[in-house]
Amino acid sequence: LDKEVLPYKPVKNLGVGASASVEMVEDIISGSVYARKVFRNVTTRNLEEVKKGYQNEVQIIQRLASHRHIIRVFATYTAGRELGLILQPGADSGDxxxxxxxxxxxxxxxxxxxxxxxxxxxxxxxxxxxxxxxxxxxxxxxxxxxxxxxxxxxxxxxxxxxxxxxxxxxxxxxxxxxxxxxxxxxxxxxxxxxxxxxxxxxxxxxxxxxxxxxxxxxxxxxx
Structure with missing residues (x-):
């Protein structure tokens, strides 16, 4: 996937951790606001390990998605070595x-x-x-x-x-x-x-x- 075709416009940075960064993004088509989590520092050496953690997080969130106090996965994507999660809701009051x-x-x-x-x-x-x-x-x-x-x-x-x-x-x-x-x-x-x-x-x-x-x-x- 070419990252440039993703319909998301960055709004603001929400945080940076040891393995991922999170930013608020706006869907340029619908106007909906989401959080985008991008896994960082992905190299050939650790790619499979990062993918495993990425898949584990997606599966766990999907299992818990029915609860109103749990984040939900709206979409996932892979662009080269960039692994991304589009999450909702995009919290209106931050963390x-x-x-x-x-x-x-x-x-x-x-x-x-x-x-x-x-x-x-x-x-x-x-x-x-x-x-x-x-x-x-x-x-x-x-x-x-x-x-x-x-x-x-x-x-x-x-x-x-x-x-x-x-x-x-x-x-x-x-x-x-x-x-x-x-x-x-x-x-x-x-x-x-x-x-x-x-x-x-x-x-x-x-x-x-x-x-x-x-x-x-x-x-x-x-x-």
């Missing part, structure tokens, strides 16, 4: 990390514009618990839950970035050990950081860290 930063700024400025955002934060607890419960019911471990991997769209939370996720359907349990192949230390459980035995409870620990950040913002409401 939770940016959303929390905006709430802190509005709190410091004492402006009433922050009130709707704070009500959104209150609603996220239920959204995120419901979404993670669904993920685990489908024998998936996310493995990298953090504010940057949670989108805010129309006042609701959406889990995204299943690039490190583990599907334990064939083995019967979610427990693994050894090298976790990537994690975010600030949010990972102690057993994951120590390369010990870990399971779906590690996701719960990570979500607890996210909840703590939300709670700290809510502890300082606009006065």
């Amino acid at each position: 939770l990390a940016a959303f929390l930063a905006e709430c802190r700024d509005l709190n410091h400025s004492k402006t009433a514009l922050g009130f709707p955002r704070f009500w959104t934060l209150y609603s996220l607890f239920g959204c995120l618990v419901d979404g993670l419960s669904f993920i685990h019911q489908h024998t998936i471990r996310h493995k990298d839950i953090k504010p940057q991997n949670i989108l805010i769209h129309m006042g609701s939370a959406i889990y995204t970035d299943f690039g490190l996720s583990y599907d334990s359907t064939l083995v019967g349990n979610s427990t693994t050990s050894g090298n976790p192949q990537g994690f975010t230390r600030k949010y990972c459980s102690p057993e994951a950081a120590d390369w010990g035995k870990r399971n779906s409870k590690s996701d719960v620990f990570s979500l607890g860290c996210v909840f703590l950040e939300i709670f700290l913002v809510l502890c300082h409401p606009i006065s």
